[in-house]
Amino acid sequence: MASKPQIGIVGFTGCAGCQLSILDLENELLDLLGLVDIIDFRMAMSGNKKGPYDILFVEGSIVNKHQEEELKELREKAKVLVAIGSCASFGGPQAIRNYRDNKKTKIAQYGKDNIDKVEVIKVKPINKVVKVDHYLLECPVNKYEFLDFVKYYLVGGTPTLPNYPVCQQCKAKGNRCIFLEDGIMCMGPVIQAGCDALCPSYGMPCDGCRGSTLEAAYDQQVQLMIEKGASVEDITRYILKYNGEDKQVHEFLMEKWKEQDKKLVYQED
Amino acid sequence: MLSKIISRQDLPKLIDALTNDFLVIAPTYDKKVPTFSEVESSSEVEFDILFNEKLPMLPPKKVFLPAKQTVFKYNLIKGVTDSCDEISDAVTHNKNVVIFGVSPCDVSGVGVLERIFRDNYSDDVFLRLHDKTTIISVNCLDHCYENCFCETMSSNDPKSGYDVMLTEISKSKLIAVPNSDKGKKILRDYPELFSQISEKDSEAYIDALNLKNKNFKTEFLVEGLASHVEDSFESEIWKEFTEKCLFCGSCTFVCPTCYCYTVKEIVSVDLKDGERQREWDSCYFPEFALVAGDHNFRETKEQRFRYRYLHKFVDLPRRYNFEGCVGCGRCVTYCPANIDVRDVLKKIIGVM
Ligand code: SF4
Ligand code: SF4
Ligand code: SF4
Ligand code: SF4
Numbered sequence: 001m002a003s004k005p006q007i008g009i010v011g012f013t014g015c016a017g018c019q020l021s022i023l024d025l026e027n028e029l030l031d032l033l034g035l036v037d038i039i040d041f042r043m044a045m046s047g048n049k050k051g052p053y054d055i056l057f058v059e060g061s062i063v064n065k066h067q068e069e070e071l072k073e074l075r076e077k078a079k080v081l082v083a084i085g086s087c088a089s090f091g092g093p094q095a096i097r098n099y100r101d102n103k104k105t106k107i108a109q110y111g112k113d114n115i116d117k118v119e120v121i122k123v124k125p126i127n128k129v130v131k132v133d134h135y136l137l138e139c140p141v142n143k144y145e146f147l148d149f150v151k152y153y154l155v156g157g158t159p160t161l162p163n164y165p166v167c168q169q170c171k172a173k174g175n176r177c178i179f180l181e182d183g184i185m186c187m188g189p190v191i192q193a194g195c196d197a198l199c200p201s202y203g204m205p206c207d208g209c210r211g212s213t214l215e216a217a218y219d220q221q222v223q224l225m226i227e228k229g230a231s232v233e234d235i236t237r238y239i240l241k242y243n244g245e246d247k248q249v250h251e252f253l254m255e256k257w258k259e260q261d262k263k264l265v266y267q268e269d
Numbered sequence: 270m271l272s273k274i275i276s277r278q279d280l281p282k283l284i285d286a287l288t289n290d291f292l293v294i295a296p297t298y299d300k301k302v303p304t305f306s307e308v309e310s311s312s313e314v315e316f317d318i319l320f321n322e323k324l325p326m327l328p329p330k331k332v333f334l335p336a337k338q339t340v341f342k343y344n345l346i347k348g349v350t351d352s353c354d355e356i357s358d359a360v361t362h363n364k365n366v367v368i369f370g371v372s373p374c375d376v377s378g379v380g381v382l383e384r385i386f387r388d389n390y391s392d393d394v395f396l397r398l399h400d401k402t403t404i405i406s407v408n409c410l411d412h413c414y415e416n417c418f419c420e421t422m423s424s425n426d427p428k429s430g431y432d433v434m435l436t437e438i439s440k441s442k443l444i445a446v447p448n449s450d451k452g453k454k455i456l457r458d459y460p461e462l463f464s465q466i467s468e469k470d471s472e473a474y475i476d477a478l479n480l481k482n483k484n485f486k487t488e489f490l491v492e493g494l495a496s497h498v499e500d501s502f503e504s505e506i507w508k509e510f511t512e513k514c515l516f517c518g519s520c521t522f523v524c525p526t527c528y529c530y531t532v533k534e535i536v537s538v539d540l541k542d543g544e545r546q547r548e549w550d551s552c553y554f555p556e557f558a559l560v561a562g563d564h565n566f567r568e569t570k571e572q573r574f575r576y577r578y579l580h581k582f583v584d585l586p587r588r589y590n591f592e593g594c595v596g597c598g599r600c601v602t603y604c605p606a607n608i609d610v611r612d613v614l615k616k617i618i619g620v621m
């Protein structure tokens with residue numbers, strides 16, 4: 001057998017939860033180490049090597065020039081680059097700031113006197129900086145999808161993610177629809193499945209951490225939320241929670257929802 | 270007489286007796302959702318659901334075609350290690366199955382699935398599970414709730430597809446009418462629970478059937494529906510509903526006759542073992558009609574919305590002589606966007 005694939009797992013701006021999730025693969029970790037060499041995983045080990053990588057998994061979003069440069073360098077050393085989790089894929093919660101007045105946000109964060117001292121650019125998912133070959137979703141990343149990706153890579157393919165809404169898995173589990181029956185603002189109809197409808201299975205609304213499903217029906221979803229009594233501000237918050245830089249979310253907000261929520265300002269680069 | 274009488278208070282005893290010999294599936298509540306699930310004793314069964322007129326959210330198809338199902342397992346060296354039959358037997362712990370409390374419309378729904386899964390090619394997993402199942406139906410004497418339109422879809426008086434039909438002939442008594450060898454065997458095997466029919470019982474049964482006949486009403490004419498739907502191919506009606514629909518697929522999953530699934534391979538970490546799984550899919554999803562070469566037969570949402578109706582009300586009737594809808598109303602009850610299949614059809618026919 002050819003030498004084992006060299007794998008790196010690195011993090012930028014995020015909570016490091018994705019990396020922790022991978023470590024949490026307790027039952028599978030040893031088998032995994034039989035198949036691949038993990039050469040760079042700063043969260044878990046020492047003696048890390050900076051590439052070259054057969055697969056590099058990247059967590060977190062990019063928030064300053066320094067990170068941009070570092071990510072570009074990493075990309076050059078990686079054959080396959082995979083975004084993991086909401087931040088790397090869609091900007092994550094911090095991308096909310098992209099829709100607010102940058103100066104005001106900075107004052108709130110760092111104080112009036114310091115705003116020129118810290119360099120913060122727009123929050124970017126990693127595909128705004130480098131080419132991304134694959135996405136693994138969820139907040140934190142779904143560890144089984146991570147494992148699947150490695151397995152597929154080894155047999156020479158890439159797994160397809162489910163391209164249908166959370167409602168599929170919610171119905172499959174026989175859950176009560178809390179959106180329909182309890183008026184809880186569940187985003188499941190517009191969000192990509194794959195988590196096994198985790199939140200609705202515990203009576204909690206889907207917050208959208210896996211990003212938009214293919215051809216997500218935001219117009220219809222928002223219409224129903226309004227009918228159920230959500231305010232304009234609430235709706236903006238629900239939609240923006242994880243996915244500010246998701247293409248469909250961005251388009252919906254700036255092309256349609258802006259008429260309702262006048263406070264939305266998108267900072268261009 | 271082959272038919273027998275069972276008293277209502279003996280129904281729990283019947284369930285308990287059945288659990289000794291079968292894997293019994295009956296209506297229960299799971300986190301406030303009426304559902305069919307495996308029960309170990311009659312105390313778990315919600316007779317409420319049966320007699321207070323609620324349909325379990327997921328129809329009995331969940332037994333034969335569950336949301337996710339392994340169809341066979343294989344190994345790199347040994348080939349197939351677990352066949353379709355072995356898998357289905359393991360699912361039921363090598364027991365035969367009884368589904369208790371299936372409504373007449375759901376009996377019709379199972380019939381639709383069975384015909385489709387047996388007809389062109391035989392689907393071994395489905396049929397193995399189906400053929401080892403005895404269906405005990407509980408008759409409806411009136412519309413069970415506001416979304417039911419079974420009479421319109423002629424599904425509330427199935428002639429086959431059930432093994433025993435229980436019909437209430439008074440507050441305390443039900444008549445058990447067997448409809449197959451499996452059904453006759455049930456009545457024979459638990460003699461202490463079934464008694465002979467008296468003349469009065471026979472009369473009460475006729476009365477019950479007359480009452481049923483009187484209570485059920487059709488909402489619109491299904492005669493000619495296929496051509497109405499086909500003629501409305503370019504209609505604006507599809508657009509009107511497409512604009513409301515979330516394309517969440519809920520209507521297809523709760524539907525007793527929607528049977529589409531997708532297939533995937535699950536491989537072990539050491540890459541030596543694998544299994545083929547199938548999982549519910551929906552024609553409302555964008556990639557459903559996507560084929561090799563990136564061609565999508567139904568690229569727009571409107572085409573997808575329309576297709577469900579074309580399949581149910583044009584293709585299936587023409588091929589099998591039945592609609593792909595039994596009028597259970599589940600898709601109406603569980604649609605987050607309040608889309609009502611009856612409204613769509615009435616608009617198509619031009620009566621709304
Ligand atoms: S609870 Fe949410 S995810 Fe589940 S079916 Fe309802 S809308 Fe969809
Ligand atoms: S239900 Fe929604 S928020 Fe919860 S884990 Fe799944 S995608 Fe994320
Ligand atoms: S349940 Fe309703 S909203 Fe969801 S796909 Fe069906 S018709 Fe559309
Ligand atoms: S289409 Fe709707 S009413 Fe007809 S059988 Fe399916 S779920 Fe029931």
